[in-house]
Amino acid sequence: MEMRLKIGETKIELVSAAADLKMGVQGAEERFLDAGGDVDVSLRVAWGDLRGPAAGEQVFDAGSLWQLYRDDTDYLFRFTSSHLGPLPYKECRFSADFNHGEVLLNRDYLNGDKPIYPLEHPVDELLIVNLLAQGHGVVVHACGVEDSDGRGYLFVGESKAGKSTTARLWDKAGGARILSDDRIIVRLQEGRLWIYGTPWHSDGGYAISARASLDHIYFLKHGKENSIQRLSNAEAVARLMACSFLPFYSPAGLDFSLAFFQRVIKTIPAEQLRFVPDERAVEFIRGQQCG
Amino acid sequence: MNENEQNGPRPKRRYKKPAVQSIGLRAEEAVLGNCKGANTKGPNSPGNNCRPIGYCVTQSS
Numbered sequence: 001m002e003m004r005l006k007i008g009e010t011k012i013e014l015v016s017a018a019a020d021l022k023m024g025v026q027g028a029e030e031r032f033l034d035a036g037g038d039v040d041v042s043l044r045v046a047w048g049d050l051r052g053p054a055a056g057e058q059v060f061d062a063g064s065l066w067q068l069y070r071d072d073t074d075y076l077f078r079f080t081s082s083h084l085g086p087l088p089y090k091e092c093r094f095s096a097d098f099n100h101g102e103v104l105l106n107r108d109y110l111n112g113d114k115p116i117y118p119l120e121h122p123v124d125e126l127l128i129v130n131l132l133a134q135g136h137g138v139v140v141h142a143c144g145v146e147d148s149d150g151r152g153y154l155f156v157g158e159s160k161a162g163k164s165t166t167a168r169l170w171d172k173a174g175g176a177r178i179l180s181d182d183r184i185i186v187r188l189q190e191g192r193l194w195i196y197g198t199p200w201h202s203d204g205g206y207a208i209s210a211r212a213s214l215d216h217i218y219f220l221k222h223g224k225e226n227s228i229q230r231l232s233n234a235e236a237v238a239r240l241m242a243c244s245f246l247p248f249y250s251p252a253g254l255d256f257s258l259a260f261f262q263r264v265i266k267t268i269p270a271e272q273l274r275f276v277p278d279e280r281a282v283e284f285i286r287g288q289q290c291g
Numbered sequence: 292m293n294e295n296e297q298n299g300p301r302p303k304r305r306y307k308k309p310a311v312q313s314i315g316l317r318a319e320e321a322v323l324g325n326c327k328g329a330n331t332k333g334p335n336s337p338g339n340n341c342r343p344i345g346y347c348v349t350q351s352s
Contacts, residue, residue, distance in 0.1 A: 063324035122323040129323070141320065158317050238314040245323060 005119070006034035006209065007128055008137070008185035008196035013039040014103070014118055017046040021105070024115025028199040028207035029124075041099055041131065045118045048104025050088040054078050060249040065122070068249055074101075077126060084109045092123055098130045125200055128185070129245050133253030137187025138260055139245040143167045144184040144195040144212065148175035151289060152195050152212030154184060155273070156243045157220035164202045165277045166220065171206070173282040181206040183245075186214060186264065193264060216269050218285070219243075223274025226284035236270040237261045 001016040003023045011034055016023055023045065025033065056071030069076040075098070079090040089109040094101035103118040110116060119127065129139050143155040143163040147170075155166045167181035179197030181204040186195055193214040201207035219231070219239050231239070240261045247253035275281040319325065 060322075062322040063319070065324050122325075125323055158315075159320060235312060235314070238312075242314045242316040242321075245321060248322065 004034040004036070004039065005029070005032050005124075007032050007124070007198060008132070008187060008211075009189065010041065010128060010131055011037065011039045012041040012043065012119070012124075012127070014043050014045050017044055020112050021045060021047060022112070022115045023118060025117045028201055028205065029117060031207060032199050032209045041101070041127065043100070043118070044102045046102065046104055047107045047112075048091060050078075050091055050104060050106050054088075054091075066126075075130070077123070079123070090118075090123070092127075094127070094130070097134060098127060121200060125183070125198075125245065128198075130247050130250070130253070132185065132187065133247045133250060133256055135256055137185055138240075138257050139198070140184050140186055140240065141182070141243040141245070142184045143181050143206075144179035144197060145170045146177040146179065146210075146212035147286070149289075150213065151215045153285065154186070154195055154214060154217045155220050156217060156240065158243055161220040162222055162275065162277065163220065164204045166275075166281070167202075167204050167206045169277065169279060169282050171204075173279060176282075177208070177210065177212070178204075178206040179208055179210060179212060186260075188260075188263075193267060214264075214268055216271075216289075217264075218271055218273035221272060221274050223276065225274070226276055226281055227274045228271040228288065229274070230271055233262075233265050236265045240264070240270075 001023055003014040005012045014023060054067070054069045054076055056069040056076055058067055059070045060068040064082065066077055066079045069078065073096060075094045075096070077092040078088045080088045087106060087108070089106045091104045092101060103123070105116065105118065125139065132138055140154065140156060141158060143166045145153045145155065145167070147153065155163060157163055164181045167178045170176040171178055179195060180201055182202035183198040183200040184195050185198055186193065194211045195214045196211045197208040199207050217236070237258070241258065244257065246257050275284070
């Protein structure tokens, strides 16, 4: 059994190695299913015995959910939950370029009768983060909007900054397309910067497989009135780094991400946006573009 | 005569002492150490395709 996904131009193929391991997706991920053609990432999915210790040296500990190990050639992610039990419920081995790999699932913790999404979050996002860091782009904590005139806006902010609110306001205003209310892929394609929707949405459920040009960046902040404040290039780059999902265990990946954001900020206007959560915020932005 | 001599000396920019500006990073969000949401599908979701344990006690935004 095969499954194919396309997220931010990255095509991923999953192949189940076991007849009793059915794969499937529900919700936002369904919108990112893809047909045939070439693939960028090929992954084998199987049941695995995860009772032994992880191979290699631990290089990163993300807390309760996952740890990363590295051996001579591969990256190994292990996912554990104290609620499930002491053993990992999933292990993902990726080649150094993240183009090939294997997902092993712990049968004891999973019910094989129903379809399983082997790349269930955060695996899919970790995979994309690491692939993009090979020189392609970055996943940003942001809401992405394409307005009716084709302009693409990136509204950047950590939790509670107003990304979901912004998505709802633009949706309600009409004429705009919401790519995502929480995670946006920014990447360079054909010499231009683009923003892509992702499956990793927030409360609003905004998640579409589409892209828009990147024309303006706003760092969100709640305010008593709508206003913008120009930022220095250094501050804008620092804020993008702080609101992105980066491979902190990869010096080369961090170097690329920093250089990528420097290029973004040299090209795209970036400002802090203080906004009030009503329709005037949309009018304010549209007015800025006309002015 | 070069251009500088034609236009006169440029006024010196006032020295501004370098200052460190801190930009906060929320590590718990940045490392993807949490589940994406309560309605996540897959092994995370109670009653879906794993045992109904709902282990996702902390959610990312």
